[in-house]
Structure formats: structure tokens, C-alpha cells
Amino acid sequence: MNLPSSFSLRKLPGVLVVDDELRSQEALRRTLEEDFDVLCASSADEGMALLEREQASAGIRIVLCDQRMPGTTGVQFLKEVRSRWPDIVRIILSGYTDAEDIITGVNEAGIWQYLLKPWQPEQLLLTLQRAAEVWRLQQENQRLSLDLRTAEPVLKRRVEAKFDKARQRFGLDGMVRAPGSPLNAVCDLVARVAPYDLSVLITGESGTGKEMVARAIHYESRRAAKPFITENCGALPDTLLESELFGYKRGAFTGAVEDRIGLFQQADGGTLFLDEIGETSPAFQVKLLRVLQEGEFRPLGSNRPVSVDVRVIAATNRDLEADVRTGRFREDLYYRLATMTLHVPPLRERATDLPLLAARLLENSGQALGKAATGFTAEALACMAGYRWPGNVRELQNEILRMVALGDGPTFGADLLSPRVLQAPPIDPPSSEAAPVDWTANLSGGLRERMEQLEYQVLKAAMIRHRWNKSRAARELGLSRVGLRAKLTRYGLEQA
Template sequence: ALDFLQKPFEIDELLVVVDRALEHQRLRTQHTYLISERDEEFNHYGIVGRSRRMQEVIRTAEVVAKSKSTVLITGETGTGKEMVARAIHYHSPQREMPLIKVNCAAIPETLLESELFGHVRGAFTGAANNKKGKFALADGGTIFLDEIGTMMPLLQTKLLRVLQEREFEPLGSERSQKVDVRVIAATNRDLRQMVTDGRFQEDLYYRLNVIPIHIPPLRERREDIPVLVEHFVKKHAQRAGKRIDGLEPRVLEALQSAEWPGNVRELENTVERAVVLSPTPIVGPDVVRLLGVSAAPAPGLPSLNLRQNLDWAERETVRRALDNSGGIKKDAAEAMGISQRALSYYLAKHRIE
């Protein structure tokens, strides 16, 4: 009840009240509309990002979710590989079926085989019972093979067989089992280089790399930082039960110019700590300095080295111009005030696709 009507009321009084209520409703609708529009714009599937390259990642994830194709997600640690894998599974028709994660690097080599394919009783010393492997557990759903680049050659061969024939044998068993799983693999290594070096099986690489998704490091898409920060502030303020309205502009600038070798994971940790430690609703520079971030050089510059900075400025300008033009080179060159030929030179120089 917005307004309380006195019993003997005039008709125009009623009209005013109704009017006010309608206006209130209109503003509310508009407000939620604005909020959802922002979420829509920069938060798809819980994947936050406004850069052209993240929008591409999201679009590919969206399309591939509908298929059962094998996906290979590459990117540095903390870029969001697992998050994208989950998004794909939970938007696939198999979302009600299991998503099973195996971290190939965390499991000792000798155990990984039985972990993946299971074993029968007596298959090796200590195998007291039959054990189902992750592939069998993921049947009908998705198996997420994280850190696939650490997998040993013998297992690579076995995995290749599952991908080719959709069947495998548990350790110590003669009988093959059929499986129907989608495989999503992830790695922070350069698998192609590993193939060249003879450390990763070429056939397996091609079987995995059906739909490649590369997530660029955060320092190559700094325009995502403000939306990510906003997202994490909201998330962690809510979790901490604290009221945090945002960050002082110079704090945001410091975050935006930091290097983030740990990518989004590192940024999230930093924001979480800032939210928890901040004594004020607006996070000030003291808290972030406490976290060792604003040790970053002058805001907006990556270092104090002139050559490095000029190089960075070139690369950033090209990237932003491309982002702005939606990848259309002619428009990007025009915005930059250079010829298309010159743009091609900078693209090659900085290895931008």
C-alpha cells in the first residue's frame, strides 16, 4: 500500500493515488528492465565480459552447447576455462545428466587410468572391488578433462580410443563398455607446440580440437575489468553481508592497469579481500594498496620503461579500435587515422588476429 486513503475521499484524490501508484509501478518496471538489460548485456551464462573476444567466447559456447561435439578450451590459468565448460554443459540438452570433472594433473599418473576407466576386482594389488571410472559415471552427460596437457602418452592412446570408438575397457577387464559422453578438455599449455615437440599425440590433438575455444588473458581484454569488478563486488558484498557501493575511481584504474598473471581468479580474490577489509562503503586506495595492487605504475601505463609503454600503447590502440569497429579492419584503420596497410603491419607486429 503506497498511500493510505482516508475514508470519505474525493474522486480526484483517488485519481491522484492511482496515478502515483501507476507511476511507481512504471518506474519499478523500468528499473528492473535496466538492471536485466545490463545483466543481459555483459553476463551471459554467468560469464561476465564485454570485450569483443569474450563475446565471441560466449557466442561459441552458446552454439556448441546445442551439439555433442568435443570442445578444447585453452587459456592461461584463471581465465575461466572451467566456468565456460560448466556453462556449455548446463546449457546442453544433457544438462540433467552428470558433469564429471577430472583434473588430470592432480591425480597421480598411476591412478589416473583407473580413475578414468575404472577397474575390476583384482586388476592390481589393492583393487579389492570393482570400481566405476569417470567415463562410466559421465555416461549420457559430459566429462571435463582439465589440464589435459599433463596426460601421459599411454593414457593419451587410451583416450584417443574412447574418442574414436566411444568404448573402453576398465583395467583388468576383457569386456569393452560403450559410452555416450561429450568430452570437454582444457589446458593452459600450447598443445600444438607439444605435438611438434612429440609430447602430445597428434591424432588425439585433432580429436580434441574439434571446437576450439581460446580465452584470452585478462591483460589483453582490460575493458572487461570494470564489469568483472562490479560483478565480484556485488557477489562478495552479498556474501560478506556488507554494504559496498563500489570503488574509488583511482582504485578501479589501478585494478584496470595491473598485470593479473593469475587472470580473473586473481582479480576476484583481490576484490573479495578489498570488500572484506574495506571500512567504508566506497573502497579506497589504502585497502587496495594493502593488497599490493596499486604498486602498479602510473594508472593506465604498464611500466616505466618507455619502449615497453610505447609498444603497449600501440597494441592497446589497435585492439580497442578493432573492438570498437566490431572487428571491421577498414573502420578500425579509419578510427586510428592510418591506412589499412599500416593496420595490417601493426596486426602482424603484435600478432593480433
């Protein structure tokens, strides 16, 4: 649609001009109409009627009124305007310089500006533009004042809601495990030790979720509302690790152009998680021991000690007791850190947890990649269960991310698994020390029928693992390709 050139979509500030002289009204209108929506009234009564009509939509922001009018003065009129619409910016235009009128106007009517005739168009326009900005700032001030009155309870509710959400996700309730999981014993210890300010050492292979356990301890403790800060001690050399943990003052070393607050100070009142603590050098271990013993440290370049209240949780995938015996790790620091020791079992020992854990990771991966993801096929779950997962939960997470990225969803099959998972040899049978597994629990019928059912399961697992490559499956099972094909035909697996 073509609009006339004089049509404007922006809403101009409204100005009411009250003057009993028509020529003065027209002159003011011509000066202001490009920047303002100008309404004119020839008397105070007419001006009041316009205000009552227009202020229903807050249309008038400024009143420009002549001082000398029949029946009333501009000050008296603006005094009434102030009592009814205090937000309107009020300006007097007068050809007289009576000091008493000026003082009365400012005190009683709240006059913002007192302009004298004859007025200059540029000066008048600039004055009203400033008046419009004053009106805008008044509205903003009122809005902010209202926000400040309501902000505290609103923000408090928001913070509490986010804290509850974080506690559900990172606390014990967020740790995925089956009823018979070996992780349950770890969770029981977490629940018992979390309320007390004891140092905890978490051990386990890489990728087992040691940081997850540390977070659960934090969110189940009295420090849950305070910071949880993490640092990977194996990722930095001693000098950088010291500056990260303890901070430094400007000029402490080359490149220290400003003060830096260390992680110990950032975690004050909360929990500091030191991952890969076994990778630190004996020299750094001495400095860390002093902080744990004294509860204070000195930032690099500072002469003043800083006191902190921090609970330290450390983690390692090394055998620290062996490192203590060889002198690689300080014995006094080890006993300071290991007031309580928790061991996180590897994923290969958590067979019952794998389906639940895979489902949770699939949900998270789908959300991260913006794709629909509802579940896995039985074949995919069987392949996952038959793999050892040397990278533990971290490897499983990356594998599922890969499946979601490659698949069309929402259900993901075994064909999306990487070759190392599909072609991996079966997990070793349980040792005599482990609890026996009843491999025939789901079999039925006589001996022959049960043997056939077991053979079917072995064949199907091997074919899935090798992506239905008959040569590879036959080689694993010690069969000829012809013999394997006959068995597949017999059990109806050929079409799969």
C-alpha cells in the same frame, strides 16, 4: 515459574475406558494414568459422547471397552467407533472366551487386541503402549502416503527451478562481459557449437575461465540436464588418473577394497571436462584416444568393456600444436579433441569487462564472507585497471576476497588493495597492431588546459598506485620530491 511435580508439559496419548463397573474403571485408571491421559465412561452412549467431544482435537487414540455391557456389547460399540473414527486403535476386555465373539470382533469391529480378565497390570500397560505406537505408525503412514501422492509434481517443479537457476548462472547469460568485449566472439562460437556433439578444445592462460566456458557449452547443449563432471589431469599421476576416469574392480590393485565407478561412467549422457589435458603423458594419451574413438573402455581389473555416451571438452594453457611438433602430445589425440578450438582472452585484454567482472566478484565475495559489499571507489577501480593481472580472473577473485575480508564496507577503496597491485608499473601502451586508444577523448579546452588535465590524471594514478607515498611516486615519474609536492599542491591533490 515453579510447576507442581505432577504437572507434565508432554501430551500423553488419550485412552477411553468404557466399562459399566466403577471399580474396574478405577483399577484401569490407576494402572494407566502415569503413561496415558485416561477418560472413563460407564456406557456406550456416554463413551460415544466423550469421543464426539474429544476427537475434535484428536485427543483419544485408544478405546479399551468391556465386552458385556447393558444395552449393547463392546463389539457393537467398537464397530460404530470404527465407522466414524477408523484411526482409533480398538481393544476388547472380556471375562468370556466365546470364540464367536472374538471372530466377530476382529472381522466387523476391526479389534486390534482381545484381552481376557483378570488382566495383569504389566501386560495391560505393555499392550496399550504398543497400541499407542500402532496409532503413531498409522498417522505416519498416512502422511507419507500423502507426501508420495504430491511428491512427484512438487519435486519436478523444484528440480526445474534449480535447473533454470543453474542455467542462468552457468550458461551464456552468466558470462560477464561488456558490449565491446573480446569475450563476445567466444560466446558467439559457444552458442553455435554447443548444440552439436563435437569435441571442443579450450585454450588460454591459467585463470582465464576455461572451465566457465566449458560449463556454458554444457548448459547450452542438449545434454544440459545430464551430469557435468570435471577432472584436472595435471593434478594426478597416470595411474591415479586412469583409475579416476575409468574406475576399477575390487582387487584390481593393492588398496582396491571395493568397486569404483569412474568419471566416464558418472558423466554418461552428459559432459566430461578434462582440464590441463596438455600435462598428460603419451602413455595415458593412448588410452584416452581409444575411449574417444570407440566410445568404450575397460575398468581396471575388469574383462568387460563399458560403453558410454559422453561429450568431452578439454582445456589447456599450453601450445598443443607446438607439443605435437615436438612429439610431446599425440597428433591423433590432438585432432580428436580439437574438432573445435576456442581461445579465452586474458583479463588484461578485457579492459571493458573488468568493472563488471569486479562488481560480480564483489557480490559473490560479500555473500561468501557474510559482509555487506556494494561497490568500489573510483581510485580502487583505477588501480585495478592499471594492473596486468597475470593470474587473470582467478587472481582478481582472490584480490577482491582479500579486500572484503580486510575492509569494513560496504564500499572498498584502493587502500585495501595488495602492494603488488598498487605498486605495479602501468600497463604497456597498446602495440601498433592493436586498435588505437584515444587518451584525449575526455579532455576539453585548449592545448594547455588539456595538457594540465592529462598531467593531473597521470599524477593521481601514480599517487594512488603508490598509496600516496611521495618518494615512490616521484621516483617513478622522474621528479624530485619537492617538484612532486609542488605539482600536487597546484592540482589540489595534496589533501587526498
